Amino acid sequence: xxxxxxxxxxxxxxxxxxxxxxxxxxxxxxxxxxxxxxxxxxxxxxxxxxxxxxxxxxxxxxxxxxxxxxxxxxxxxxxxxxxxxxxxxxxxxxxxxxxxxxxxxxxxxxxxxxxxxxxxxxxxxxxxxxxxxxxxxxxxxxxxxxxxxxxxxxxxxxxxxxxxxxxxxxxxxxxxxxxxxxxxxxxxxxxxxxxxxxxxxxxxxxxxxxxxxxxxxxxxxxxxxxxxxxxxxxxxxxxxxxxxxxxxxxxxxxxxxxxxxxxxxxxxxxxxxxxxxxxxxxxxxx
Amino acid sequence: xxxxxxxxxxxxxxxxxxxxxxxxxxxxxxxxxxxxxxxxxxxxxxxxxxxxxxxxxxxxxxxxxxxxxxxxxxxxxxxxxxxxxxxxxxxxxxxxxxxxxxxxxxxxxxxxxxxxxxxxxxxxxxxxxxxxxxxxxxxxxxxxxxxxxxxxxxxxxxxxxxxxxxxxxxxxxxxxxxxxxxxxxxxxxxxxxxxxxxxxxxxxxxxxxxxxxxxxxxxxxxxxxxxxxxxxxxxxxxxxxxxxxxxxxxxxxxxxxxxxxxxxxxxxxxxxxxxxxxxxxxxxxxxxxxxxxxxxxxxxxxxxxxxxxxxxxxxx
Numbered sequence: 106x107x108x109x110x111x112x113x114x115x116x117x118x119x120x121x122x123x124x125x126x127x128x129x130x131x132x133x134x135x136x137x138x139x140x141x142x143x144x145x146x147x148x149x150x151x152x153x154x155x156x157x158x159x160x161x162x163x164x165x166x167x168x169x170x171x172x173x174x175x176x177x178x179x180x181x182x183x184x185x186x187x188x189x190x191x192x193x194x195x196x197x198x199x200x201x202x203x204x205x206x207x208x209x210x211x212x213x214x215x216x217x218x219x220x221x222x223x224x225x226x227x228x229x230x231x232x233x234x235x236x237x238x239x240x241x242x243x244x245x246x247x248x249x250x251x252x253x254x255x256x257x258x259x260x261x262x263x264x265x266x267x268x269x270x271x272x273x274x275x276x277x278x279x280x281x282x283x284x285x286x287x288x289x290x291x292x293x294x295x296x297x298x299x300x301x302x303x304x305x306x307x308x309x310x311x312x313x314x315x316x317x318x319x320x321x322x323x324x325x326x327x328x329x330x331x332x333x334x335x336x337x338x339x340x341x342x343x344x345x346x347x348x349x350x351x352x353x354x355x356x357x358x359x360x361x362x363x364x365x366x367x368x369x370x371x372x373x374x375x376x377x378x379x380x381x382x383x384x385x386x387x388x389x390x391x
Numbered sequence: 392x393x394x395x396x397x398x399x400x401x402x403x404x405x406x407x408x409x410x411x412x413x414x415x416x417x418x419x420x421x422x423x424x425x426x427x428x429x430x431x432x433x434x435x436x437x438x439x440x441x442x443x444x445x446x447x448x449x450x451x452x453x454x455x456x457x458x459x460x461x462x463x464x465x466x467x468x469x470x471x472x473x474x475x476x477x478x479x480x481x482x483x484x485x486x487x488x489x490x491x492x493x494x495x496x497x498x499x500x501x502x503x504x505x506x507x508x509x510x511x512x513x514x515x516x517x518x519x520x521x522x523x524x525x526x527x528x529x530x531x532x533x534x535x536x537x538x539x540x541x542x543x544x545x546x547x548x549x550x551x552x553x554x555x556x557x558x559x560x561x562x563x564x565x566x567x568x569x570x571x572x573x574x575x576x577x578x579x580x581x582x583x584x585x586x587x588x589x590x591x592x593x594x595x596x597x598x599x600x601x602x603x604x605x606x607x608x609x610x611x612x613x614x615x616x617x618x619x620x621x622x623x624x625x626x627x628x629x630x631x632x633x634x635x636x637x638x639x640x641x642x643x644x645x646x647x648x649x650x651x652x653x654x655x656x657x658x659x660x661x662x663x664x665x666x667x668x669x670x671x672x673x674x675x676x677x678x679x680x681x682x683x684x685x686x687x688x689x690x691x692x693x694x695x696x697x698x699x700x701x702x703x704x705x706x707x
Contacts (some may be wrong), residue, residue: 140495190675196438197674199494200631203440203624204670211664323620327502330495364513367506371499375484376497382487 112356118245118314120352121252125307126325127332128259128344129300135339136296138195139188142202144304145326146209151305152317153213156222163226165309173306180301184294206322214257214319220365224312233324248310251390255303263341272296276339306307331374337384346385398707400545403538412537413609418649420605421543425629425641426555427598432627433636434564435591437493438569440623441481443499445596445616447508449603454521454613472598478596482589501623508615520614523607534608536661544605551598555638558594567591568636608651621663625652628670 130144158168183205191197226244233240263269274282275289285287308317315321332351336343351370358369379382380382398405402415403448424446431437453470461469485496508515515521526534535538558564569577570587578584616622625648633644655665677684 134491138491140491142498187671187675195491196494199438199491200627200674201671203620204667204674207621207624207663207667207670209667211661211667215661282578323502327499330499330502334495334499364511365507367510368503371503371506374499378484378487382492 108360112243112360114245116353116356117349118248118352119355120349121249121329122307122311122314123332123348123351124252124345125255125303125310127329127348128255128334128341129296129303130329131336131340131344132272132276132296132334133300133336134333136279137188137198137293138271139198139202140333141297141300142199142326143183143206143209144300144329145322145324146206146213147176147180147301147304148308148311148325149213149290149317149322150179151215151308152224152321153222153308154305155309155312155318156217156224159224159228159270160312166226167310169306172309175341176305176308177298177302181294181298186269188293188297189290206326210319210322219319221316221318221339223316224309227314228372239263244313248314251310256341268295328370331370333384334374335377335384337386340384340386343384343386396508396549396589400542403541409537412541414649414653416537416541416544416609418646419544420602420609421626421629421649422642422645423548423598423605424550424602424626425633425645426638427595427602428626429630429635429637429641430555430558430591430595431569432599432630434643435588436589437485437489437592438627439485439497439595440494440627441497441499441504441619442595442599442626443618443620443622444501444504445474445478445599446603446606446622447504447613447615447628449600450475450607450613450617451508451515451521453607454523457523460633463529466527467604469516470604471597474600474603475593475597479589479594481596482592486585486588486592487662497623498620501618501620505615505618505620508618508665515615519617520612520616522612524611526608526611540609544609547601547605551601552638552642555598559638559654563587563590595610596699621666624670625666628673632650632673634670 120319126144126148130141133139133141154164154172154175155168158171159165163171172286183202187201187205191201203306218348230244230247232243234240234246261269263272271282271287272292272295274285274287275292279289310320332344332347335350336345336347350373354370354373355366359366363367403412406412406415409600424442426685428442431439431442449470452473453466456466457463481497481500484500485493488496509517511517526540529543534543566577566582566587570582570584574584575585603617606617629644629648630641631644632647633642634640651665651669652662655662659665673684677688
């Protein structure tokens with residue numbers, strides 16, 4: 106299999122993971138106007154929790170779901186007990202999420218130590234699948250498929266359900282949404298938990314590819330920021346396109362300019378900021 | 392005021408151990424950093440979470456220039472020029488957004504610098520950082536000893552505070568505050584709000600660079616740790632803890648954070664946890680800053696105690 110094809114597969118996989126991470130980030134930002142700086146921590150925490158759950162004998166997929174739920178519960182607590190108290194003070198909310206991210210990172214370091222932990226690829230998905238006469242790593246294909254399923258499910262949720270209509274109304278005009286009787290504050294909790302769940306789940310299924318180590322949170326958070334600045338806040342399509350752009354740039358950047366891969370990532374963001382500050386699919390400037 | 396200055400100037404004389412003199416030096420250059428962050432976060436109302444990036448650019452630039460064999464004067468001017476240039480680029484990009492957009496873009500910019508410091512190994516030596524040998528001796532005074540370095544830092548610190556005082560009182564300082572409070576009205580009055588913010592960013596970048604160069608000379612070493620998001624957060628914490636948009640606030644905040652960091656790391660390993668917890672506590676309970684916040688809580692406690700006593704007196 107040629108190097109370029111392998112890179113492309115890896116890019117799609119990373120794009121899928123980033124989509125799971127940034128869709129929640131983007132919705133939270135779009136609805137609550139909070140750049141949730143704990144989002145990278147949710148990703149890392151999900152992965153760490155899953156390593157412990159798997160060590161207790163749970164299988165990979167159950168562990169992924171449960172770890173996601175635990176992270177979502179934490180997200181709910183954070184939203185209800187802390188962010189809610191600071192409603193309206195957006196800057197204070199950002200600073201609180203930043204403070205929490207340091208606390209979570211330090212607790213993870215204490216509990217799971219500083220050594221990287223690898224999550225084993227689930228048995229059925231090990232090895233390679235051959236398609237069109239070429240062998241593809243099965244697990245990476247599976248991650249891409251999961252991301253596509255989630256994208257479709259999220260789109261259906263936002264575009265086809267009553268809850269989705271309420272969330273869209275909240276993103277577009279929170280004040281007006283309140284006036285017509287939507288309990289926007291309850292939406293905040295729902296969206297925050299959903300976003301936290303997606304991030305935690307993404308951390309787990311990213312585990313076999315990225316493994317878990319201290320600092321993973323600070324590495325993923327800027328990627329989510331770039332995706333959202335690129336795609337526009339509150340836009341699902343924006344997150345999807347942005348995630349794949351970042352996924353491709355990261356993998357090809359790493360192959361071509363290994364030392365600068367991390368920087369190459371930010372170039373399209375800078376370009377978009379200059380040309381179109383609201384993001385490719387956003388309605389309002391960040 | 393003169394007495395306070397004299398006491399601070401004489402720190403190396405009345406503080407015995409060099410350990411404490413070194414901590415005092417740290418407080419001074421971090422205070423310069425906090426004052427610089429305050430120009431944006433306090434007076435201009437633009438919260439930057441990428442300032443450690445500028446701080447690091449100054450330190451790395453100084454280290455690179457020094458290690459290519461240039462003199463210390465070239466180091467200082469070169470590093471500051473690079474930092475102000477970088478600040479201009481940061482400002483041009485970050486000012487595409489306001490409010491939360493500004494915060495997000497500065498986080499991303501700070502992480503770019505971190506990425507360069509950590510991954511571009513041929514330029515920055517990656518995680519191992521860059522070591523320099525020796526501090527300068529301006530006008531024949533050696534800064535190699537903790538005392539000498541303290542006094543040099545103190546002089547720079549005084550210049551920084553004085554220039555901040557001038558900045559705040561100047562018409563430009565007033566227009567920066569105006570652009571923070573009433574951007575549209577300022578615009579209508581004919582002020583170029585964007586340009587005011589851009590210039591404020593440059594002022595902030597310049598003093599951040601000064602602090603970064605002092606940091607390098609103090610440690611004689613710089614690594615990606617200086618550029619991490621946590622470092623930006625620390626700078627912001629100093630400002631918020633002390634009280635934004637005041638002159639004394641960031642200085643108090645810097646002293647507080649540096650002392651806490653040294654005390655905390657002497658007893659527990661978990662400085663980042665403490666930093667995060669303080670951040671959360673301050674924002675939730677004392678959004679106006681630690682100094683005014685403590686006063687308010689104390690007043691509230693006294694009032695609650697008095698009313699409780701009055702109620703008990705009535706019941707008796």
